[in-house]
Amino acid sequence: MKKKRNKKKMMINSESFASLSSKLASMMFIFAVCKQYFPYQLHNLFSKYTTKLISYFYPYIQISFPEYMGDRLRRSEAYIAIETYLSATTTERAKRLKGEIGRDSSKLILSMAEHEEITEYFHGVKLWWFSSSISPSKQTISFYPASENKRSYRLTFHRRHRTLINESYLPFVIQQGKDIGVQKRQRKLYTNSPNFDYHECRRVLWSHVPFEHPATFENLAMETEMKHEIIQDLVKFSKSKEYYAKIGKAWKRGYLLYGPPGTGKSTMIAAMANLLDYDVYDLELAAVKNNSALRKLMLETTSKSIIVVEDIDCSLELSGKRKAEGGSSEGKEEEKKAVSGPPDKEESKVTLSGLLNCIDGLWSACGGEKVIVFTTNHIDKLDPALIRRGRMDKHIELRYCGYEGFKVLAKNYLGVQSHELFDSIHELLKEKKMSPADVAESLMPKNECEDQIDVCLESLVKALKDCKVLKNEIEKEEKKAESSEAKENKD
Numbered sequence: 001m002k003k004k005r006n007k008k009k010m011m012i013n014s015e016s017f018a019s020l021s022s023k024l025a026s027m028m029f030i031f032a033v034c035k036q037y038f039p040y041q042l043h044n045l046f047s048k049y050t051t052k053l054i055s056y057f058y059p060y061i062q063i064s065f066p067e068y069m070g071d072r073l074r075r076s077e078a079y080i081a082i083e084t085y086l087s088a089t090t091t092e093r094a095k096r097l098k099g100e101i102g103r104d105s106s107k108l109i110l111s112m113a114e115h116e117e118i119t120e121y122f123h124g125v126k127l128w129w130f131s132s133s134i135s136p137s138k139q140t141i142s143f144y145p146a147s148e149n150k151r152s153y154r155l156t157f158h159r160r161h162r163t164l165i166n167e168s169y170l171p172f173v174i175q176q177g178k179d180i181g182v183q184k185r186q187r188k189l190y191t192n193s194p195n196f197d198y199h200e201c202r203r204v205l206w207s208h209v210p211f212e213h214p215a216t217f218e219n220l221a222m223e224t225e226m227k228h229e230i231i232q233d234l235v236k237f238s239k240s241k242e243y244y245a246k247i248g249k250a251w252k253r254g255y256l257l258y259g260p261p262g263t264g265k266s267t268m269i270a271a272m273a274n275l276l277d278y279d280v281y282d283l284e285l286a287a288v289k290n291n292s293a294l295r296k297l298m299l300e301t302t303s304k305s306i307i308v309v310e311d312i313d314c315s316l317e318l319s320g321k322r323k324a325e326g327g328s329s330e331g332k333e334e335e336k337k338a339v340s341g342p343p344d345k346e347e348s349k350v351t352l353s354g355l356l357n358c359i360d361g362l363w364s365a366c367g368g369e370k371v372i373v374f375t376t377n378h379i380d381k382l383d384p385a386l387i388r389r390g391r392m393d394k395h396i397e398l399r400y401c402g403y404e405g406f407k408v409l410a411k412n413y414l415g416v417q418s419h420e421l422f423d424s425i426h427e428l429l430k431e432k433k434m435s436p437a438d439v440a441e442s443l444m445p446k447n448e449c450e451d452q453i454d455v456c457l458e459s460l461v462k463a464l465k466d467c468k469v470l471k472n473e474i475e476k477e478e479k480k481a482e483s484s485e486a487k488e489n490k491d
């Protein structure tokens, strides 16, 4: 009993010693800040002996993580990760908190207030986190954020736990912080128009807005089996980091979405981003000057993102002239494949080989966990090299609205799963080809009256009956347009 009491006493003593030592260290730190006001010789002497004294009596190690590192322009990644980790895990224990709207989030984020200390245990080892903030000695007006208070987190632990903290605890905190940051971030929709980022204090190649598209696979009109196959494929990809590393392949996957206008290609990209919780980079190839600019753009994309090139057949000149003038030299051919920029502006010279290099050359592996999506209305116009398997791993055809797709739209737009008009709509959809966009338009309630369901379904039946184009006719028209285009190119 006595032994137990003594042990408890010793523990309390060691704890209070630790806390005392931590306070002593804080005082030393304040001395260290003030010492600059002492004469030069005194200052040196003071520094020498205080450091010696601290290391002699003080068995604790302190690691500082300042918000801004040497260049003072970019926030330290370690600081951001620690801040996120501490906000998520210690706000219940901290007595004084501060709240702010996160830079990448629309939510209120609570974190430790300045000069607050919390204790934490890792594998039974006690450690202390202190949030420090020092005001600048001189009031300066500066463009850079670093001129504000100098903030840092300080970690204190006993020196006998040095290995555990350095090799296990800190990597754990940084990884946790990064993971929580990814989950909590406001996702972004990027476009390749250069911009000046005032937070990062540098010129960036992508501008962004919050990504808030509400599309999900659940409200996407397409055959259920195909939908599930795509979802499975995406989820499997996102969980296959180790697999890709094992087979020695860059962790990325290419999707080619093709089909007539209004069949849901762009909507599916939004659904993919929402399913995987990825950012979206909407790459406009016509605005990219040349291959090297394209490479720089790709290098600035982050992992957990979808890189989209919409209407790839319009972005790259891959058919037409090239096919017609088949005998040209390789160099000339590349030129013809170049994207034709606006006539009065500098011509864009992204070539097919430049694009292929970005998709699966050495550069493409940078960052990892990326999905690349091309969309087109005319798959047959694309160069086979661009869409071969391995580059565009999955080809998905988005078709005119079928009965299964219609049922999804009816549920989304009108909240109905059965109706007496469903059978006739089923029959009509077998022969008439209408895009999901057009079906959705008919199903959209036009006013507030009560019999909206009947009105909308009747309007769809009428639209389908009025739709003169049958599948065969569409195919015929498309073939006619293609052959006349080929003829024009020959001439």
Ligand SMILES: Nc1ncnc2c1ncn2[C@@H]1O[C@H](COP(=O)(O)OP(=O)(O)OP(=O)(O)O)[C@@H](O)[C@H]1O
Binding pocket: 219, 220, 221, 222, 259, 260, 261, 262, 263, 264, 265, 266, 267, 268, 376, 377, 398, 436, 437, 438, 440
């Ligand atoms: N499969 C679908 N499921 C649900 N809604 C759809 C679907 N297809 C189209 N829509 C609706 O039609 C609108 C247009 O669709 P979307 O822009 O995705 O078509 P698209 O295939 O990208 O067309 P385009 O080839 O012209 O770019 C969307 O806003 C959406 O509301």
Ligand SMILES: [Mg+2]
Binding pocket: 265, 266, 267, 310, 375
């Ligand atoms: Mg589209």
